[in-house]
Amino acid sequence: MGSSVRKKREKKKDFQKPKLKVGKTKAKADNFTDTSFKSKAIVVNQQSLSTTAPSSSSQFSHYLSLASSSKSDSQRRDALSYLTTQIASKPVNDPMPLPTAILLPKLLPLILDGSSSVRSQVLRLFRLLSPSDIGDRVEQALLYTRAGMTHLAAEIRVDALAVLEWLLEVAKDDVVTCPGGWVKTLKTFMSMMGWAVSSSSSKWTSASKVSFGKAGKAFPRQLLVLAQFLKAGLIETDTEPTIGKDSGLFPLCDVARHMIPQRSNAFAHLNLFGSSRDEEGEMYIDREDRQRVFQRRFQSAVAIGVANAKKEAGEAGRSASVLSKVLLEGMADYESVDDTQ
Amino acid sequence: MVKKRVGALEKVDADLPNLQYKIRRDPKSYTEDFLNQYGQYQSQRDIFMVSPSTATSTGIISFRDLIDFVAHVSDCFPEDTAEFPEDLKTIITRHHAELESELREKIVGSLCLLRKKEIIDSSSLLDTLFPILVSTPSKTLRTLLFQKILSDLRASNSKHTNHRMNRTMQNALFNLLTSDRTSQKGIWAVKITRELWKRQIWTDAKAVEIMKEASLADNEKVIGGGVRFFLGGDKEREETLEDDSSDEEIDIGKLKHQGLINKKSRKKKKSLDDAVKKVRKNEKKKNQPHQLNFSALHLLHDPQGFAETLFQKHLQNGKSKLNLEQKLLVLQLVSRLVGLHKLTVISLYSYFIKYLTPRQPSVTSFLASLAQATHNLVPPDALEPLVQKIANEFVSEASASEVASAGLNAIREICVRQPLAMSDTLLQDLVMYRKSKDKGTVMAAKGLLSLYREVGADLLKKRDRGKTASMGLKSGSIKERRFGEEDAGGIEGLELLEEWKAEERKRKRAERGLPSDAGSDEEGDDEEDEEAGWAKWDAESDASSDSGGWINVESDDDINISDSDDEKPAPKKVKFEIPAEDGDEKENANKNLEQKISNLATTKILTPADLAKLQELRLQADLNKAMGPKSKSARQKELAARHTDDGLTAEQIEGLSKFRKSTKEEMVALAREGKGDRSEHKSTQSLRRAKKDAEGKSTTNKEKARKKNFLMTLGKAKYKQKRSLTQTKRVLQGHIERSKRGGKRGNVGM
Structure with missing residues (x-):
């Protein structure tokens, strides 16, 4: 009797279900074989991390986003220097890792960055960009440049001047013809140098005690950049390459003018789609237009300012004379047109 | 992090608040600094406008701060900043959805600041803010805008009512409601209107018209807002008015006293001055004539149409x-509406029928509404089936006591307003419930009984009629009211005036030494009086240009009736003054008086002096009535007129018994009742002590004795045991003596 009970129990054992518990590891099977082993060293003969490591292009865009949005300035600067080396070290004919159209909008706000190392680094990076790409984006760049030129911090103002110099080097015509590029920039110059005139006509002459303005060393430089700017806007460039090119194919003259324009948005001056522009935001495509606006709104202020600056001897005086020379040259052939329009 | 980078040198320039302060003190000298900042603002704005969503405020000074700065000083340079408000408006209008919240709030705040500086006017501000309020998806912005719009409306109405702006705003709200009836945006119109109504800035019919449109909307929320306004808006307004008046009474005497005691400083002096100014202002406000405010329900145009459309659109419509x-x-x-304006919406009553069962949720509200909708011009045919149904469904032996009492109460409330809705068999049946065991039912049935003793005693059984009613029926003084019958209108308190006049005349006669009841030269007196009355009026109204106009209006021959050819009332009045010897004569006099009432008003033109006196007498009579017990008929009238001021509520129908379970708050309140407020568990003694301490009162002798230091009492206690008999005697005698005198010092002065 007793033995049969025991036997029954033993028989039962074979078919008992293992109890599973939540949170516990599953019991090992009976026929489980442990395949783990211990070893002093593991040698891997080929190391390839390419599946997980970021590609160089994604790294590039990562650094770009770091540069544009990181909170710490050292990180921004390092990211910028990485970008610079990447662009500088690429083979000449290779395309850029990212097109300028993407790079520029991200980098432009850095003109106003608080840290000077970041600003100088970004300028270095700008100089590496291909000049042909800049022309179409000058308007946007000028926005930030102007904001920098009127900025509170003196250093940012100086660096913004450097950016403007670069723009003038790269895309001289675009700078002065783009919407707002002529009048607004000139206005910015005026307020930066303390030559601005308030629109409210006060009868009191105020001694200009502007807290920034002709502060020290920056002033001659400002004069020089202004001279460059005026030169770009007021003095005709002599190069007319189109005539020379077309003369070869005799029956066809002025072919280039009838082709699809190479520039983007060639009819921007018609302003077909944007909101209407006021005098300041207008495009001044002709040299005559620019001369007229300059004569009407700025010339007297500039003349007074130059005269005053000439009296200061030294560097400021020298640069003032450069400026006055540009003025003379630029306005020489201007005869005052009636401004009735 | 951004701020850390500002170097020491830059700080001087970058400190916009500092520059703002300087500019405010001397705008001319800092013009160029301002222009620089303005240039910076412009370039930042240009950057922003190119890409509003992505532009971040990097750099030392954010766009936000610049906007703030320019807004604060723009009144110093109006020409330079001419386009600044327009810029802000375009930015907020075009990009409010994608702006970061802080910048958005700053722009709204700056616009309000410009409005405060009166650079832009408030209509243009509202034109900008209101469309955004309606369309923005952000809740925080909505609350901000709502608050700003309200405060702007309040500010522009603070000195005097700005009718033009109110009208444009009301039109905007009206259009918002009517343009799209299904949209939820109408809720903003409701909110704004209600708030302004509450603050008594809008009190005109146009605001009510807006709410009317709201309650006829298609959106549930808007409907609810509109309807709630009509039901509760006026009460809310009254409450806020009371709150305003009783906000804080400043005790000037106390302040002055404090000024004598405390340290004298400029600040204290200033606060005292402020308090005095405030008190003066409050007094001035109190003395101002109370402005007349009609309730929203009275300002409705075409209440009949409104009630009909409401009913058809929201209730009858399936x-x-x-x-x-x-x-x-x-x-x-x-x-x-139906009850207040006595409208006729016949289909309303049949609508009620299906809801009048005890099982219907919140049936007491339905009953209350039904009673509310009843008035004396409702045809009894429409009401009779309803009353019958209530009686059948609610009032029976089998139904629960609270159900029965609610039914009886509802029937009573209906019958107060339209007694003809009851048939005699039903009434006799219902009155029997006064023998019920439940108190609520008994009271309700008794109420019904006493009501019909006054308004329709002939419907009751003879033994239920009561003494006065059966006597009145027998003598014929109580007559059955017909449907649509109205009391002949009179001027309230006219009999009092007449009484008073007679008395005056008597007094004058007595002064002249004439017999008090002679009627011979009464005319002269009368005329004199009248002359005086008019003269005074003329003198008063000299300033107003159209004073004489209305004297000539009545060209009847009634005018000269004041010569007392046929003025019999006067001597009778005199008679009335003499205490009547028996009841019969008094009754006679009363009857005569009733006739006279019509006489005085129809035979004479009341002079302004008379009217003033009438008002005075009326007030006095009201006071007397309030003090003494009310007559039954007065109570009746009051009951019937109650719903003109306040609607009938479900609680009144429920009566004593509760129809529903009481909520927890109610139970707690019931338990708390009568226990006083006791924040912590302390003895009654200590609570009383604390209260006295708070009032600054000192302790009693007993308390002092109780608190006395033990060691100080020890010597006396020891000595007590060693006293000799004579000493003890002297002490005891002294005690008796003192108690007779009333204490150590004695009540000598008594």
Whole structure:
């Protein structure tokens, strides 16, 4: 009797279900074989991390986003220097890792960055960009440049001047013809140098005690950049390459003018789609237009300012004379047109 | 992190608040600094406008700060900043959805600041803010805008009512409601209107018209807002008015006293001055004539049409999506309108029928609405089936006591307003419930009984009629009221005036030494009086240009009736003054008086002096009535007129017994009742002590003795045991003596 009970129990054992518990590891099977082993060293003969490591292009865009949005300035600067080396070290004919159209909008706000190392680094990076790409984006760049030129911090103002110099080097015509590029920039110059005139006509002459303005060393430089700017806007460039090119194919003259324009948005001056522009935001495509606006709104202020600056001897005086020379040259052939329009 | 980078040198320039302060002190000298900042603002704005969503405020000074700065000093340079408000408006109008919240709030705040500086006017501000309020998806912005719009409306109405702006705003709200009836945006119109109504800035019919449109909307929320306004808006207004008046009474005497005691400083002096100024202002406000405010229900144009459309659209219409609670609200409003303006919406009554069962949720509200919708011009045929149904469904031996009492109460409330809705068999049946065991039912049945003793005693059984009613019926003084019968209108208190006049005349006679009841030269007196009355009026109204106009209006020959050819009332009045010897004569006099009432008003033109006196007498009579017990008929009138001021509520129908379970708050309140407020568990003694301490009162002798230091009492206690008999005697005698005198010092002065 007793033995049969025991036997029954033993028989039962074979078919008992293992109890599973939540949170516990599953019991090992009976026929489980442990395949783990211990070893002093593991040698891997080929190391390839390419599946997980970021590609160089994604790294590039990562650094770009770091540069544009990181909170710490050292990180921004390092990211910028990485970008610079990447662009500088690429083979000449290779395309850029990212097109300028993407790079520029991200980098432009850095003109106003608080840290000077970041600003100088970004300028270095700008100089590496291909000049042909800049022309179409000058308007946007000028926005930030102007904001920098009127900025509170003196250093940012100086660096913004450097950016403007670069723009003038790269895309001289675009700078002065783009919407707002002529009048607004000139206005910015005026307020930066303390030559601005308030629109409210006060009868009191105020001694200009502007807290920034002709502060020290920056002033001659400002004069020089202004001279460059005026030169770009007021003095005709002599190069007319189109005539020379077309003369070869005799029956066809002025072919280039009838082709699809190479520039983007060639009819921007018609302003077909944007909101209407006021005098300041207008495009001044002709040299005559620019001369007229300059004569009407700025010339007297500039003349007074130059005269005053000439009296200061030294560097400021020298640069003032450069400026006055540009003025003379630029306005020489201007005869005052009636401004009735 | 951004701020850390500002170097020491830059700080001087970058400190916009500092520059702002300087500019405010001397705008001319800092013009160029301002222009620089303005240039910076412009370039930042240009950057911003190119890409509003992505532009971040990097750099030392954010766009936000610049806007703030320019807004604060723009009044110093109006020409330079001419386009600044327009810039802000375009930015907020175009990009309010994608702006970061802080910048958005700053722009709204700056616009309000410009409005405060009166650089832009408030209509243009409202034109900018209101469309955004309606369209923005952000809740925080909505609350901000709502608050700003309200405060702007309040500010522009603070000195005097700005009718033009109110009209444009009201038109905007009206258009918002009517342009799209299904949209939820109308809720903003409701909110703004209600708030302004509450603050008594808008009190005109146009505001009510807006709410009317709201309650006729298609959106549930908007409907609810509109209907709730009509039901509760006026009460809310009254409450805020009371709050305003009783906000804080400043005790000037106390302040002055404090000024004598405390340290004298400029600040203290200034606060005292402020308090005095405030008190003066309050007094001035109190003395101002109370402005007349009509309730929203009275300002409605075409209440009949409104009630009909409300009823058809929200209640009768099978497609309306309102739930029971909202329907009840609408029903309340409709019935309130019907009762108040005595409208005729016959289909309303048959609508009630299906809801009049005890099983219906919140049936007491339905009953209250039904009673509210009843008035004396409702045909009894429409009401009779309803009363019958209530009686059948609610009032029976089998139904629960609270159900029965609610039914009886409802029937009573209906019958107060339209007694003809009751048939005699039903009434006799219902009155029998006064023998019920439940108190609520008994009271309700008794109420019904006493009501019909006054308004329709002939419907009751003879033994239920009571003494006065059966006597009145027998003598014929109580007559059955016909449907639509109205009391002949009179001028309230006219009999009092007449009484007073007679008395005056008597007094004058007595002064002249004439017999008090002679009627011979009464005319002269009368004329003199009247002359005086008019003269005074003329003198008073000299300033107003159209004073004489209305004297000539009545060209009847009644005018010269004041020569007392046929002025019999006067001597009779005199007689009335003499205490009547028996009841018969008094009754006679009373009857005569009733006739006279019509006489005085029709035979004479009341002079302004008379009217003033009439008002005075009326007030006095009201006071007397309030003090003494009310007559039954007065109570009756009051009951019937109650719903003109306040609607009937479900609680009144429920009566004593509760129809529903009491909520927890009610139970707690019931338990707390009568226990006083006791924040912590302390003895009554200590609570009393604390109260006295708070009032600054000192302790009693007993308390002092109780608190006395033990060691100080020890010597006396020891000595007590060693006293000799004579000493003890002297002490005891002294005690008796003192108690007789009333203490050590004695009540000598008594």
